[in-house]
Amino acid sequence: MFDIVGRRKWAYIVSAVILVPSILSLVFFRLQLGIDFSGGTIYELRFEATPPTEEIKRIYLSLDLGEPLVQATGEGSVIIRSKELGLEDKQAVRSALEEVHGQAEELRFEAVGPVIARELTQRAILAVLVASVGILVYITWAFRHVPQPFRYGVCAICALVHDVLVVLGVFSVLGFLVNKEIDSMFITAILTAIGYSVHDTIVVFDRVRENRSKYSHAPLPTVVNFSVNQTIDRSLNTSITLLITLFALYLFGGLAIKDFVLALLIGTATGTYSSIFIAASLLVDWDLFSRRQVEAA
Amino acid sequence: MNRRYFITLAFIIVFVTLASYVNLPDNPGLNIGIGNARLVRDLRYHLGLDLQGGLHVVLRATPAEGQNITSDHMEATRDIIAERVNALGVSEPIVQLEGTDRIIVELPGVENPDEAIALFRETGELAFVDIGKSTVPPIQVGGLVEGEQYKRLFTGAMVQSAEVGFDERSLPQINFELKDEGAVIFEEFTSQNICVRAGGAPCTWLGITLDNTLISAATISSTISNRGRITGSFTLDEARDIVIKLKYGALPVPLEIAQNRTVGPTLGQDSVDRSLRAGIIGLVLVAVFMLIYYRLPGVVAVVALLIYALLVLGIFRLWPVVLTLAGIAGFILSVGMAVDANILIFERLKEELRRGRTLRSALDVGFDRAWTSIRDSNISTLITCAVLFYFGTGIVRGFAVTLAIGVIISMFTAIIVTRTFLYLVVRLPQFRDVSWLYGVAEAQEQSLAPRQAPPQQATEP
Numbered sequence: 001m002f003d004i005v006g007r008r009k010w011a012y013i014v015s016a017v018i019l020v021p022s023i024l025s026l027v028f029f030r031l032q033l034g035i036d037f038s039g040g041t042i043y044e045l046r047f048e049a050t051p052p053t054e055e056i057k058r059i060y061l062s063l064d065l066g067e068p069l070v071q072a073t074g075e076g077s078v079i080i081r082s083k084e085l086g087l088e089d090k091q092a093v094r095s096a097l098e099e100v101h102g103q104a105e106e107l108r109f110e111a112v113g114p115v116i117a118r119e120l121t122q123r124a125i126l127a128v129l130v131a132s133v134g135i136l137v138y139i140t141w142a143f144r145h146v147p148q149p150f151r152y153g154v155c156a157i158c159a160l161v162h163d164v165l166v167v168l169g170v171f172s173v174l175g176f177l178v179n180k181e182i183d184s185m186f187i188t189a190i191l192t193a194i195g196y197s198v199h200d201t202i203v204v205f206d207r208v209r210e211n212r213s214k215y216s217h218a219p220l221p222t223v224v225n226f227s228v229n230q231t232i233d234r235s236l237n238t239s240i241t242l243l244i245t246l247f248a249l250y251l252f253g254g255l256a257i258k259d260f261v262l263a264l265l266i267g268t269a270t271g272t273y274s275s276i277f278i279a280a281s282l283l284v285d286w287d288l289f290s291r292r293q294v295e296a297a
Numbered sequence: 298m299n300r301r302y303f304i305t306l307a308f309i310i311v312f313v314t315l316a317s318y319v320n321l322p323d324n325p326g327l328n329i330g331i332g333n334a335r336l337v338r339d340l341r342y343h344l345g346l347d348l349q350g351g352l353h354v355v356l357r358a359t360p361a362e363g364q365n366i367t368s369d370h371m372e373a374t375r376d377i378i379a380e381r382v383n384a385l386g387v388s389e390p391i392v393q394l395e396g397t398d399r400i401i402v403e404l405p406g407v408e409n410p411d412e413a414i415a416l417f418r419e420t421g422e423l424a425f426v427d428i429g430k431s432t433v434p435p436i437q438v439g440g441l442v443e444g445e446q447y448k449r450l451f452t453g454a455m456v457q458s459a460e461v462g463f464d465e466r467s468l469p470q471i472n473f474e475l476k477d478e479g480a481v482i483f484e485e486f487t488s489q490n491i492c493v494r495a496g497g498a499p500c501t502w503l504g505i506t507l508d509n510t511l512i513s514a515a516t517i518s519s520t521i522s523n524r525g526r527i528t529g530s531f532t533l534d535e536a537r538d539i540v541i542k543l544k545y546g547a548l549p550v551p552l553e554i555a556q557n558r559t560v561g562p563t564l565g566q567d568s569v570d571r572s573l574r575a576g577i578i579g580l581v582l583v584a585v586f587m588l589i590y591y592r593l594p595g596v597v598a599v600v601a602l603l604i605y606a607l608l609v610l611g612i613f614r615l616w617p618v619v620l621t622l623a624g625i626a627g628f629i630l631s632v633g634m635a636v637d638a639n640i641l642i643f644e645r646l647k648e649e650l651r652r653g654r655t656l657r658s659a660l661d662v663g664f665d666r667a668w669t670s671i672r673d674s675n676i677s678t679l680i681t682c683a684v685l686f687y688f689g690t691g692i693v694r695g696f697a698v699t700l701a702i703g704v705i706i707s708m709f710t711a712i713i714v715t716r717t718f719l720y721l722v723v724r725l726p727q728f729r730d731v732s733w734l735y736g737v738a739e740a741q742e743q744s745l746a747p748r749q750a751p752p753q754q755a756t757e758p
Contacts, residue, residue, distance in 0.1 A: 044564070086554070087411050107564040109410075113555040116355060120690070127688035134680040142673050185623060188685065188693050192630065192700070195681035199634075199674035203641065206670040234637075234644040237590065241583045241640070242633035248579035249629060254571035256347070256564075256622055264630070 002232075005225035008281035015162060015278060022169020025176065031168065032175035034183035035110060037124070039117035041085040043093065044108040046077040047101045056080060059096045065089055069179070073255060077107055084111050124187040128164070131191055132157055135198050139205075146209050151286055156201040159271075159279035163197045164190055166270040167263055185260040193267025196242075200235060200275035207231050208283070220287045224280050232276060239272035299724070305717045313604055316611035327615075340614045343389075344405075345621035345695060348569050350562030351405040354414060357555040358398040366398060370549045375400050380545040381417045399555065410559045412534065418552055420508050421542030423453030427486070428504035434514045435502055438529060442506045450486055452547070455479030457523075459543040461536045464528050469536035471527040473543065480523035492516040505529075507539060572625045579629060580606070583636055591643050597718045598639040605635050605710040609703055618702070624695035631703020634678065638711030642667040656723050664716055671711060675704050 004011075035042055053070040060068045060082060068082035085093070090109060098104050112120075136153040143149035167190060174180035207227035215223055246268060250261045318324060319340055327338040346353050358374070360366050371394055378400060379392040391403040407413050427448040429435045436442060455476050462472040475483055492500035505513040505527050513529035531539070584602065587595040609628065613620060645667045649659035678700070685697035 046563075087414060087557075091411065105561060105563060106559070107561045109557065109559040111554070111557040113357075113553075115357060116556045123688045123690075127684050130688070131681050131684040134684060135677050138677060138680060139673075142676075184690070184693055188623060188689070188696050191681050191685055192696075195678040198677040199637075202674045202677060203670045206673060210666065210669075230648065231644075234640050237640045237644070238633075238637040241586060241636045242630075244582045244586065245576075245579035245629055245633050248582060249572070249575045249626065252571060252575035252578055253626075254568050254575075256568050257572065257626055260623070260626060264626075 001226070001229045003225060004228050004232075004277065005221050005281060005284055008277070008284070011277035011281055015274075019162065019165055019169070022165050022172070025169050025172040026165075029172050029176035031172050032179055032181045034181035034186075035081070035084075035112045035117070036183045037117055037121045039084055039112050039114040041080075041082050041090075041111040042108065043080045043082070043085070043090065043110075044073075044077055044106075045080070045094070045097065046075075046105040046107055047097075048076075048103075049101065050076060050078055051097060051101045053078075055100070056097070059093060063089065063092050063096070065093070075255075084113055086111075120184060124184070127187065127191060128194070131194055132160060135160070135194075139198075139202065142202075143205065143209060146212055151283060152205050152208075155279050155282040155286065156198050156205065158282055159201050159274040160194050160197045162274045162278055163193055163267055163270045167193055167266050170266050171263065180259065183259075185257070186263055189260050189263035189267060192264060193271055196268055197271035197274060200238070200271050201279040203234065204228060204231050204275050204280055205283075208280070221284045224284050228276060228280050235272055235276055239268055242268050302717050302720050305713060306721065309604070309714055309717060313607060316604075316607045319611040319614050320607060338615060338617065342614060343617045343619045344565070344569070345619045345624065345692075346403060346405055346558070346565075347560050347622050347692070348565045348620060349406055350560050350565040351403065352407050352410045352413060353556075353558040354402045354418070354554060355395070355556035356400045356402065356418060356552040358400075358550040359553045360550055364550070366550055368397070371398065371400070374548050374550055374552070377545050377548055378402060378417045381421075381541050382413075384541045384545075385413060385416065387413075400552070406562065412538075414554070414557070416538050416541065418554065419542070420548045420551055421453075421545075422508055422547035423456070423539070423543055424506045424509075425450040425452075425483070426504045426506055427490075428502045428511070428514065430499040430501050432497060432499050436504065436511050436514065438511050438514065440511050441509055442504055442511050443509055447504070451479050451482050453543050454546065455482075456543050459540045461533070461540050462526065464526075468528070469531050469533045470529075471531075471536055471539055471543070473525055473527065475523045475525070477523075483525070484520060484522040487517050487522075488520040490517050491520070492518060507542070512539070568622050572622060572629075576625065576629045576632075580632060583632070587636065587639070591640075593722070594639075594643045594646065594719065597715055597722065598636070598643070600718060601639065601710045601714045602632070602635060604714055605706060606632070608710070609699075609706050612702055612706070613699070618698055619695060620699070621692055621695035623692045624699040627696040627699035628703055631700050631707060634675070634704055635707035635710060638667075638671045638675075638707055639715055641670050642711065642715060660716075660719060660723065664712070668712065671708060675708055678704050 050072055053072070056070045056078065057068060060066065060080075065085060066083045068080045071079045071081075073079060080093075090111075094104060094106070136157050139153035139156050140149045143152045146152070171180060171182055171186070175182070204227060207230055208224055211223045211227050211230075212220075215226075218226075243265065246261055246265045250258060250265060253261060324340050326340045327336060329336050356378075358366050358371065375392055375394050379390075382390045382392055382402065382404065385404070385407070387404045387407050389405055391401065393401050395401050402417060404410075404413055424442075426442055427450060428442060429446065455478060457474045457476045457479075459471055459473040462470050464470045486503075490501040490503075500516040502514050502516060504511050512531075513527045515528070527539075580602070584599045587598045587602075589595070591598060609631070612618070613628075618624065642663055646659055646663035649662045650656070652659075654662065682697045682701040682704070686694050686701075689697060
C-alpha cells in the first residue's frame with residue numbers, strides 16, 4: 001500500500017506548479033476566441049496549387065475585408081479567418097482567387113454574427129456553471145448517509161475546477177504560442193472533462209463511503225488512503241483505455257476534431273490525477289482542519 | 298437461481314439478433330403497425346451536415362422602424378420559407394423557429410448553398426410599378442426602383458398563379474395569372490398607356506421589381522387583364538426562383554443572416570472515413586488491453602463491448618439519431634465509459650478473490666459493490682449531458698445525445714450482459730478455480746484489519 005494521502009504535500013506542489021502558470025497565462029494571454037464567441041468568418045477552400053498567404057491577404061485588404069489570418073492545412077486547402085463576411089463578400093473573394101489559381105472547391109464556409117456569438121458565449125458559461133451545481137447537488141444527495149456529505153461534493157467540485165483550469169491554461173498558452181482558438185466544441189470538451197473528472201472522483205469517494213462504515217474505528221486519513229489504494233488500479237486502467245481511444249482519435253481522426261480531442265486528452269489525464277491525488281487529499285485536510293477547530297474551541 | 302441466467306441469456310440473444318438486423322447494411326427498413334399506430338423507419342444512419350455536407354443558416358428578423366414582430370409574423374415567415382425550401386427538392390430539410398425572432402434552416406447535401414440562401418432569405422416581394430414616360434427604359438434592369446416618383450400598381454400578392462415558360466426565342470419567361478382585383482387594376486392601367494410608336498413620342502414603361510430591384514421593363518402594346526408574362530434576361534434557375542417567390546408570397550418580415558455554416562461534401566466524407574478508422578483502431582487497442590490485463594473476464598468484456606456497440610449503433614438507426622462529428626466523438630468516448638464499468642467490476646472481483654472468497658461469492662459481491670460506483674459516476678455524466686443538451690446548439694446537442702445513449706446502454710451491458718456471461722462461464726468446470734484466468738496470483742488479503750489500523754493521526758505529523 002502506498003502512503004498517498006501522507007505525501008499529499010507533494011501533490012499540492014505539483015498542482016501548484018501547473019496551476020499557477022495556467023492562471024497567469026489566462027490572466028495575461030487570455031484565450032484566443034474562435035468565431036463562435038467573437039463573431040467572424042472561417043472560409044476553407046481547396047485549390048490545385050495553394051495560393052500564397054500574402055496574396056490572399058492582399059485580396060482581402062483590397063476588397064476592404066480587413067486583414068485575414070491564413071493557415072495552410074497541408075492537405076491542399078487553406079483556412080482563412082476574417083471578420084464576418086456576407087455572401088457577396090464571399091463570392092468576391094472566391095472569384096478573385098479563382099481568376100489566378102483556377103477552379104476552387106469550397107470545403108467550408110462559416111460565418112457567425114455578433115448576436116449569435118454573444119449568445120453562444122453566455123450559454124457556454126452558463127452550461128459550465130449549471131453542470132457544476134447539478135453535480136454538487138447530486139453528490140451531496142448520493143453521499144447523504146455519510147457524515148458531512150456536502151464536503152464530498154465540494155471536494156469533487158474543487159478537483160473539477162482544478163481540471164478545468166489546467167485545460168484552459170494549456171489552451172491559453174497554445175493560443176499565445178500558436179494562435180490556437182477555442183470554439184463551441186472546446187466547451188463541449190470542457191464539459192465532458194468535467195463529467196469524467198467527477199466520474200473518477202466519485203469512484204474513489206464511493207470506496208471511502210463504503211470503508212467508513214466498514215472500518216468505523218479507523219481515522220479518516222487512513223480510510224481515505226486505503227480507499228485510494230484500492231481504487232487506483234481501476235482509475236489507472238480506465239484512464240489508460242480512454243487515453244488509448246483518444247490518442248487514436250487524435251492521430252487518425254482528422255483535422256476537424258483534433259483540438260476537441262486534445263482538450264479531452266488533457267482533461268482525462270488531469271481528471272485521473274486530480275481524483276487520485278487532489279480530491280481525496282482535500283477531503284482529509286478539511287477533516288483535519290475542522291477537527292483542529294473543534295479542539296481549539 | 299441458475300435458470301434466471303439462461304432466461305436473461307435468451308433475452309440478450311433476442312436483443313442482439315434484433316440489433317444485428319437493424320445494423321444490416323442493406324436491411325429493407327421498418328414498417329409495422331398496430332391499429333392506427335405505425336412505426337416507419339428506413340433504418341440507416343442519418344448523417345449531420347458536417348458529415349454529408351450542407352447548409353445551416355440562422356436567420357434573424359430585422360423589422361423596419363415601427364414594425365412589431367409577432368409570433369404570427371414569425372410563423373408565417375417560417376411557413377413561406379419552408380415552402381420555398383421544399384420547392385428546391387432537398388431531402389430532409391429542416392425549417393424551424395428558434396426563440397422569438399429567429400428561424401433555423403438546414404439543408405443537407407444542397408448543391409448551390411449560396412443560391413439556396415438567396416432563394417429563401419430574400420423578402421421576395423414582386424411589384425408592378427409605373428416607372429415613368431420615356432423613349433428608352435428609364436431604369437436599367439438590375440437598377441434600384443425606390444422613391445416617390447415611381448407609382449406602385451400592385452404587388453405579387455395579387456398574383457393568382459405563376460409558372461416558368463419560354464418566349465419566342467426559347468428564353469425562360471414567367472407566365473402569370475392575376476386575381477380579380479389585380480386584373481381590374483391591370484386592365485385599367487394597360488388600356489390607358491398603350492404605346493403609340495409613331496412620331497417618337499415617349500411611352501409609359503411598366504417595370505416589374507423584385508425586392509425593389511428592376512427585373513423587367515416593357516412598354517405596353519395592348520390591353521392586358523388577368524394574364525401576362527414577364528420577360529427579361531433570366532437563366533432558367535432565376536426564372537424558377539422568381540416563380541417560387543411569387544407562388545408562396547413575400548416574407549412578412551425582412552431577415553438577416555445571423556449565422557451561416559456551409560460544409561462541402563468532400564470535407565464531410567473525409568471526416569466520416571477518418572473518424573470511423575480512428576474509432577476502429579481505438580476499439581481494437583482497448584480490446585487488446587482488456588484481454589491482456591483481465592484474461593478470461595477480459596474476453597467477456599470484449600464480447601460485451603461488441604454487443605454494446607451493436608446496440609448503440611442500432612439505436613442510432615432506429616431512433617434515428619442524426620450523427621455529427623461531435624456525435625461520433627461522443628460515441629467513442631462512451632465506449633471508454635462502457636469499458637470503465639467492466640473494469641470497475643473486474644477490479645472488485647479480483648479484490649474479493651484475493652480476499653479468499655470463492656468465485657461465485659466474489660462475483661456476487663463484486664457486482665453488488667461495483668454497481669454503486671457505476672450508478673453514481675454515470676449519473677453525473679448524464680447530468681452533464683442534460684446540461685449540454687439544454688444549453689447547447691446543433692453540434693453540442695448531437696454530442697450530448699450520443700454520449701447519453703452510450704452511458705445508459707453501457708450500464709445495461711455491464712450489469713446484465715457481462716454479469717450473465719460471467720456467471721454462465723464460471724459454471725463450466727474448465728474455468729473454475731483457475732486463478733490465473735482471472736489475473737489473481739493467490740489469495741492474499743488486503744484490508745484494514747484492526748492489527749494494521751494505525752493509531753489516531755498516523756498520517757499527520
